[in-house]
Amino acid sequence: MGAVKTKRMPRAVREQQMLDAAVRIFGQRGYMAASMDEIAELAGVSKPLVYLYLNSKEDLFTACIRREAAALTAAVGAGVRPGLPADRQLWDGLQAFFAHTAEHPDGWSVLHLQARTHGDPFAAEAAAMRAEIVAFVTRLVAVAAREAHRDPDLPEHEVAGLAEALVGAAESLAAWANATPGATARQAATTLMNFAWAGLGNLMRGRPWTPPA
Amino acid sequence: MGAVKTKRMPRAVREQQMLDAAVRIFGQRGYMAASMDEIAELAGVSKPLVYLYLNSKEDLFTACIRREAAALTAAVGAGVRPGLPADRQLWDGLQAFFAHTAEHPDGWSVLHLQARTHGDPFAAEAAAMRAEIVAFVTRLVAVAAREAHRDPDLPEHEVAGLAEALVGAAESLAAWANATPGATARQAATTLMNFAWAGLGNLMRGRPWTPPA
Amino acid sequence: MGAVKTKRMPRAVREQQMLDAAVRIFGQRGYMAASMDEIAELAGVSKPLVYLYLNSKEDLFTACIRREAAALTAAVGAGVRPGLPADRQLWDGLQAFFAHTAEHPDGWSVLHLQARTHGDPFAAEAAAMRAEIVAFVTRLVAVAAREAHRDPDLPEHEVAGLAEALVGAAESLAAWANATPGATARQAATTLMNFAWAGLGNLMRGRPWTPPA
Amino acid sequence: MGAVKTKRMPRAVREQQMLDAAVRIFGQRGYMAASMDEIAELAGVSKPLVYLYLNSKEDLFTACIRREAAALTAAVGAGVRPGLPADRQLWDGLQAFFAHTAEHPDGWSVLHLQARTHGDPFAAEAAAMRAEIVAFVTRLVAVAAREAHRDPDLPEHEVAGLAEALVGAAESLAAWANATPGATARQAATTLMNFAWAGLGNLMRGRPWTPPA
DNA sequence: CATGAATGAGATTTCATTCAT
DNA sequence: GATGAATGAAATCTCATTCAT
The missing domain is CATH 1.10.357.10 (Tetracycline Repressor, domain 2)
Known part of the structure; x- marks a missing residue:
């Protein structure tokens, strides 16, 4: 369902993918109902990577x-x-x-x-x-x-x-x-x-x- | 802070008190951040009573x-x-x-x-x-x-x-x-x-x- | 393994059971290695109850x-x-x-x-x-x-x-x-x-x- | 704050730097609260190098x-x-x-x-x-x-x-x-x-x- | 009617650890 | 030899919800 699982992308690219996914989930589910799990999955990465790059749900x-x-x-x-x-x-x-x-x-x-x-x-x-x-x-x-x-x-x-x-x-x-x-x-x-x-x-x-x- | 704890009010009145409290909490905290605990406390009733009258958070x-x-x-x-x-x-x-x-x-x-x-x-x-x-x-x-x-x-x-x-x-x-x-x-x-x-x-x-x- | 699962105890009793379990786990595993899951299980209650009564790991x-x-x-x-x-x-x-x-x-x-x-x-x-x-x-x-x-x-x-x-x-x-x-x-x-x-x-x-x- | 980043030091020296950093972090934070990230940073080396030389947190x-x-x-x-x-x-x-x-x-x-x-x-x-x-x-x-x-x-x-x-x-x-x-x-x-x-x-x-x- | 006691499920976040270059 | 990229697993904590009295 999420993006094709391509490995080892440079950080800038991954960050944009994460933001793409996050905007979609936040926009559809709402901020609170959105779960970091879902965002990570849609972005095609693991949750820790989302936290490594974007720090927290609020920062994201x-x-x-x-x-x-x-x-x-x-x-x-x-x-x-x-x-x-x-x-x-x-x-x-x-x-x-x-x-x-x-x-x-x-x-x-x-x-x-x-x-x-x-x-x-x-x-x-x-x-x-x-x-x-x-x-x-x-x-x-x-x-x-x-x-x-x-x-x-x-x-x-x-x-x-x-x-x-x-x-x-x-x-x-x-x-x-x-x-x-x-x-x-x-x-x-x-x-x-x-x-x-x-x-x-x-x-x-x-x-x-x-x-x- | 909540409504004065009066016992044995008719159901209709109690329900309005609950709705008063809920509107205040929902309006200020937002739907998801609002907790049923807080609403019940502000309404001056116990949580199970809220559920008895209003059924669920969604229904409330x-x-x-x-x-x-x-x-x-x-x-x-x-x-x-x-x-x-x-x-x-x-x-x-x-x-x-x-x-x-x-x-x-x-x-x-x-x-x-x-x-x-x-x-x-x-x-x-x-x-x-x-x-x-x-x-x-x-x-x-x-x-x-x-x-x-x-x-x-x-x-x-x-x-x-x-x-x-x-x-x-x-x-x-x-x-x-x-x-x-x-x-x-x-x-x-x-x-x-x-x-x-x-x-x-x-x-x-x-x-x-x-x-x- | 834990205490016999007796239901509906008064709060004071449950709290002592929790402290008993916590002392044992903290004493054996150490503060950080101890997990709230393990403590709750040994106390014979669910985790939320531990938090309800004792607030946080630090407070416990x-x-x-x-x-x-x-x-x-x-x-x-x-x-x-x-x-x-x-x-x-x-x-x-x-x-x-x-x-x-x-x-x-x-x-x-x-x-x-x-x-x-x-x-x-x-x-x-x-x-x-x-x-x-x-x-x-x-x-x-x-x-x-x-x-x-x-x-x-x-x-x-x-x-x-x-x-x-x-x-x-x-x-x-x-x-x-x-x-x-x-x-x-x-x-x-x-x-x-x-x-x-x-x-x-x-x-x-x-x-x-x-x-x- | 960490050691000056000098490249290509002999292994024995690097190991001592790592141990210096580890002792400091372990001593101040405690074993469990110490993070390998922090130790690596204080030692001025990358984390994988710490693992290459010292194997694991326990061994370290x-x-x-x-x-x-x-x-x-x-x-x-x-x-x-x-x-x-x-x-x-x-x-x-x-x-x-x-x-x-x-x-x-x-x-x-x-x-x-x-x-x-x-x-x-x-x-x-x-x-x-x-x-x-x-x-x-x-x-x-x-x-x-x-x-x-x-x-x-x-x-x-x-x-x-x-x-x-x-x-x-x-x-x-x-x-x-x-x-x-x-x-x-x-x-x-x-x-x-x-x-x-x-x-x-x-x-x-x-x-x-x-x-x- | 009313409530104190209790929980299943899931949230965010962190960490030790490993590939692939 | 050295590192940026990445993750599995688990931790603390919260919440809507329900019994049993």
Whole structure:
């Protein structure tokens, strides 16, 4: 079932195999339900080797989170070209995001579900990555406001809330797209751009919805 | 620390005490890290009694999810009056949602984090509740479209995606509001209405953002 | 092999059974080579019960040391009557000491060998008991000096060294007596009294210390 | 921290480095808590080399015991000149003993604590050395008896017990001297000679044994 | 009803030891 | 000769769960 049992691999290669296996098991079973036995077997190595290279279950999980976080931000970053207009950058970033999460469901499960559910140290690790993405979106919103000559500027904490909402909506749609047969990354991105950008557009033009008294 | 040890309470009351304790422990420690010992102690009863009433850890967790899900949907439902315009209904519902999650952080943790992270049976239970809320939002969006005389109707799966995105944004803001000191349910609801409704408004008027070729 | 499997004993009884087993295993195998499995089996209970009652291997070992230390000092104390002359008290104490160690070789091994060899916390526990005995001997030596109208008094640190040497000699003879077939507690005590009280010099000159009738 | 990594040393030298490291680790951590990894690292060689030269952990420990036993008996033997009177020989031997154990605390720990605490094979190894010393002391006592024209001779098993007690007292004082700041080998030897040679009784009467100039 | 007593099964982790290069 | 890569076996400890009173 596991990887073909090839003997005597250099350490770097083995470590990646172990992380591959760990991400899969952690993503599917959850951090606590995952057993080191199962991970070692799927990786095609003995348990002591996993401990020799990765130290402990906690360290192994942390390594998984870091690797998957780096992969996700790299994928999004690679999809975006800085020179283009803000809406185009957001569109490109969203497509990359939905495509990556669809292709790496276990990694996404590790980042989005497992890391946040099993204690502060892990949650902090995942939060750091999320903060990067929120910061990126926040910059885009600010740029868009400038492009739309919005005056006066949006208050800072309002922008933060908007970026938070947008990222949350994207995370939610990622799960929805993965679960809905026939849904593509492009469709998910389109839906979200409609939802978010048109709404933001009105905001930019100074026509917010006003809460009732 | 646990409930006062009163003897001979009717079964229904005892069960609620147990569920109270379980929600607290599950919400704070997580499903797997929670121990039946700790739950029984916090509930002020002996472990065999927990098993007599609730059967198993899985059943206990399921009961928690159901109770908290019912409480949340009831709170949202109570906040909304069906006769009013769609935007007002959404506004009221969001306020109720943010208020309830802020007041019951452990219950919200059980529903939003724990239930989704520990296997299909639990996830399905939580998904059922979420689907109810998404359906409610979906109806609101359809009503709003009719109110705006939008023609032609939004395609159904597009509406589903929008509702999904809106709910995801709300969930994300709930966590953000709880973590950001000074943020209130009202503020969170306002931010989200700005984000979502103004965007939807443009959509309704047939002026969506168009993806680049 | 282990105790007869009697079910449902009160906790206090079970704990003593566990300590009995633990002293035996620790005394024979050594602290580190002893396995909790073996101890549980010899005690006739399951491992979790051992942990439930005694907490951890370290705590179990500590409990063994304390129990055996208390038993030994109690035995010595019971053998000595405070009113009598110093040499008589020493003689009685030594007999009690040799008798007890001969009857409880595993307990003596725990106190004399294992506790001193496996880390400060345990060693401190055993050292406390030993200090009690050394203090008792120190008092006896001082009393003897007074009885002999010695003037000037022996310097204090000299007395401490003498007591230390005497106790060390006794410990050594305990092992020797246990290993030498036909050696009795009485003989060991006689030899040591001769050695210590009369001194080799006197012995050579045919003036040994004579045991009381 | 370990030995400087010099390549291609002759086997005999490498072995001594390994034994140095092993004695240190065994003496400080104890036999079972010592890990071959740590020993290899401290010796500055790879683990397989340790196995190539010393075969197994047991063999390594045995080699340590033998080397340290030989060193101790050699030190004592070197301190004693056969022609002199018995008490002088004892005095010289004790000084050498206390000096050596003070200078090699790890070696002494291996011999006196570890070897006796971890199973018969090792204990036998250490007992062999101890027997040599006891035999030496036994001869001295016999010689002293002859020098004192004692008649009739002390019964043999009495002499054995006396030697045993004397050696035990010396071992005990060695630990005490190492633990007591300011205590020297000379003081320990003096105390023991007073105790053993003169006897407490003489001491009380103000007639101590006097060390040679 | 209620509980103190008890356990089967499995978790993480460590270590002495050996190949294959 | 020397070592990086690898493992079988076993240790401590925890937990959900059930009798017997």
